[in-house]
Amino acid sequence: MARSVEFNEEEAIQKAMNVFWEKGYNGASLRDLTDAMKINSSSLYNTIGDKHELFIRCVKYYTDIRKRDLDRRLKSHKSSFEVLVEYINESVESIIGKENSCMAIKTAFEVATNDQRVKDILKADSDYAYRFLHSLISKSIEEGKISKKEDPELLADYFISTWTGWNEAYLLHKDPVKIRKMGQYFIKLISG
Numbered sequence: 001m002a003r004s005v006e007f008n009e010e011e012a013i014q015k016a017m018n019v020f021w022e023k024g025y026n027g028a029s030l031r032d033l034t035d036a037m038k039i040n041s042s043s044l045y046n047t048i049g050d051k052h053e054l055f056i057r058c059v060k061y062y063t064d065i066r067k068r069d070l071d072r073r074l075k076s077h078k079s080s081f082e083v084l085v086e087y088i089n090e091s092v093e094s095i096i097g098k099e100n101s102c103m104a105i106k107t108a109f110e111v112a113t114n115d116q117r118v119k120d121i122l123k124a125d126s127d128y129a130y131r132f133l134h135s136l137i138s139k140s141i142e143e144g145k146i147s148k149k150e151d152p153e154l155l156a157d158y159f160i161s162t163w164t165g166w167n168e169a170y171l172l173h174k175d176p177v178k179i180r181k182m183g184q185y186f187i188k189l190i191s192g
Contacts, residue, residue: 009048010061012039012048013048013054013057013058013061014061015036015037015038016033016036016037016054016057016058017058017061017062017103018036019032019033019036020103020107021062021100021103021106022099022100024106024110025055025107025110025111026110030044030051033051033054055111055118056117056121059104059107059118059122060121062103062104063104063121063124063125066104066125066128066129070128070129070132073086073132074132074135079139079145080135080136080137080139080142080143080145081140081143081145081146083136084137084140084190088183088186088187089183089187091163091166091183092179092180092182092183095166095167095170096170096176096179096180101167101168101170101171102164102167104126105164105167107122108122126160129160130156130160133155133156133159133160134152134153134156137150137155137156138152140190146190146191150190155190159186162182162186166182166183169182
């Protein structure tokens with residue numbers, strides 16, 4: 001009789017996500033993944049599938065965490081501008097405070113160019129972040145905290161692109177002061 005596979009799938013996905021986040025898709029071996037998940041390869045194949053399917057689930061898990069974070073922020077009782085500034089500052093601290101840069105950015109450059117499923121997940125994540133930022137910027141304009149001359153669409157797109165650049169700059173230079181200054185400069189630029 002075959003042994004039943006028993007493990008907490010969400011916990012296993014989270015552990016595998018951390019391996020992919022650190023090593024990337026190509027750098028993570030099946031052994032790295034199963035060791036981190038504390039399962040054998042046959043359990044992986046029987047419950048989740050192959051390495052690629054595991055990676056898809058990990059990317060989706062990562063973007064779902066980000067979506068929940070944005071939703072939580074939108075429910076805040078603070079003003080939209082306060083939420084926006086807090087998000088920018090926390091984004092800066094996240095860049096300089098974590099060993100690995102953003103998993104979505106790493107995945108976009110390593111895998112999404114040749115993998116439509118991954119690209120679709122990351123595009124949905126980026127679109128959600130755009131709507132989040134657009135909403136906060138539009139409401140901040142209504143609150144008089146950002147100039148009425150500003151274009152919410154452009155600012156939301158600009159922030160997403162700028163944030164990606166901050167990740168790259170920190171990866172290359174490891175200069176937290178530089179990243180904090182760029183974050184403060186962005187806040188200064190958008191302040192009415």
